[in-house]
Each structure stands twice: as structure tokens, then as C-alpha cells.
Amino acid sequence: MVEVRTAIWIKAPIEVCFDLASDINVHTRTVWKHTREKAIAGVTTGRINEGELVTFEATHFGIRQRLTSKITEYNAPYLFVDETQKGAFKSLRHVHLFEKQGEGTLMTDLLRFEAPLGVLGRAVERLVLKRYMTQFLAHRNEQLKRLAEETPAPA
Numbered sequence: 001m002v003e004v005r006t007a008i009w010i011k012a013p014i015e016v017c018f019d020l021a022s023d024i025n026v027h028t029r030t031v032w033k034h035t036r037e038k039a040i041a042g043v044t045t046g047r048i049n050e051g052e053l054v055t056f057e058a059t060h061f062g063i064r065q066r067l068t069s070k071i072t073e074y075n076a077p078y079l080f081v082d083e084t085q086k087g088a089f090k091s092l093r094h095v096h097l098f099e100k101q102g103e104g105t106l107m108t109d110l111l112r113f114e115a116p117l118g119v120l121g122r123a124v125e126r127l128v129l130k131r132y133m134t135q136f137l138a139h140r141n142e143q144l145k146r147l148a149e150e151t152p153a154p155a
Contacts, residue, residue, distance in 0.1 A: 001091075001112055001113070001114045002112070002113055002114070002125045002126065002129065002130050002133075003110065003111065003112050004109070004110075004111040004112075004113075004130060004133050004134045004137065005108065005109065005110050005111075006108070006109045006134065006137045006138055006141055007106060007107065007108040007109075008106075008107050008141040008142070008144075008145055009101065009104055009105070009106050009107075010104050010105045010106075010107055010144070010145045010148045010149060011103060011104040011149050012104060012105060012148035012149050012151060013100075013105065014077045014078070014098050014099070014100045014105045015076075015077045016105075016148050016151050017077070017098055017105040017107055017144070017148050018076055018077035018078070018080075018098050019047065019077070020144055020147055020148055020151070021080075021096055021098075021107065021144060022047050022048055022049075022076075022080055022096075023046060023047050023048075024039045024043055024044060024045055024046060024047070024048055024054060025045055025046065026144070026147065027039075027056075027140075028056075029143070030139075030140045030143035030144055030147070031058070031136070031139070031140055031143075032136065032139055034059070035058040035059050035060060036058065036059055037056055037057070037058035038056065038057055038058075039054050039055065039056055040055050040056070040057045040066070041053075041054070041055035041068070042054040042055050042068070048071055049071060049074055050071050050072075050073065050074030050080075051070070051071060052070070052071050053068060053069065053070050053071075053085065054068070054069055055067065055068040055069075055086075056068075056069075060088075060132075065087065065088050066086070066087060067084060067086070067087035067088065067089075067092075068084065068085045068086040068087060069082040069083060069084050069085060069092075069094075070082065070083055070085050073095075077098055078097070078098050078099070079095070079096065079097055079098065080096050081093065081094065081095050081096070082094045082096075084113075088115075088116070089113050089114065089115060089116070090114040090115060090116045091112075091113060091114045092111070092112070092113040092114075093111070093112045093113070094109065094110070094111045095109070095110040095111075096108075096109060097109075097110070105148075107141065107144070107145075109137050109141065111133060111137065113125070113129070113133065115129060
């Protein structure tokens with residue numbers, strides 16, 4: 001099992017950050033363009049909530065694949081957790097945390113995943129996937145920061 005942790009401070013209210021991070025339309029706009037990620041089943045537009053599923057289709061490492069996740073915990077605007085139900089990973093749990101800090105929000109991602117294929121999968125986790133997933137999250141977080149800081153605060 002590998003853990004990736006990223007954090008970014010955003011000069012925007014916690015509610016704005018949470019709403020953007022839990023919005024499927026925003027997700028597909030903020031990931032790497034070359035993955036051509038799109039939501040194809042379950043909640044495919046708007047905000048996703050506890051108990052709901054989404055299936056994304058995307059290209060990673062030159063392979064078109066599908067990943068179905070379920071929101072297993074939800075406490076707006078502080079936390080939501082998605083866990084893979086079906087896809088390339090043996091397991092994947094993504095905790096999205098939001099903490100009000102001064103005039104902004106600290107957004108933290110905790111991603112724990114395990115590749116299939118036993119010893120071979122564990123080697124790939126450490127040699128390739130940990131760095132790849134860290135870069136993937138960091139890119140998405142920078143895009144969310146840009147959007148959040150451009151979004152007017154709720155009245």
C-alpha cells in the first residue's frame with residue numbers, strides 16, 4: 001500500500017473549495033488534458049454526494065481504462081472520501097480534507113492505493129505510480145486553486 005499526500009493553500013472560502021472539488025464537471029476540466037478523462041456513468045455532472053457513484057474513463061500510460069468510485073464519507077464543507085469500487089487498482093481510497101485557515105482554505109489530499117499483481121504490483125507502485133499520482137494530484141490542485149481564487153465568494 002502506498003500513500004500520497006498533497007496540500008495546497010487557496011485564497012478562497014472553504015465552501016467554494018469544497019464545492020469545486022466535489023463537482024464532476026470541474027474534476028474533468030482540472031485533470032491532465034492528455035488523459036481525456038470523462039464521467040460516463042453514475043453521477044456524470046454537478047456535485048457528487050455521499051453514497052453516490054461515478055465512473056470515469058481516462059487514458060493513463062497509453063491505456064484507456066475505467067474507474068468506478070463511491071463517496072463513502074461526506075461532511076460538507078470539511079471532508080469527502082471516495083473509494084474505488086472497480087478499476088485497475090486493487091484498492092484506492094482518496095480522502096479530500098478542507099480546513100479554514102485565515103482568509104483561505106488548506107486543501108489536503110490523502111491517497112492510499114494498492115496495485116494488483118502482488119510483488120510486481122508493489123514494485124510498480126513504488127517505482128512509477130507514487131510519483132505519477134503525486135504529479136496528477138498536484139496538477140489538479142493547482143487548477144482547483146486557480147478556479148477557486150477566481151470564483152466570487154458566496155453572498
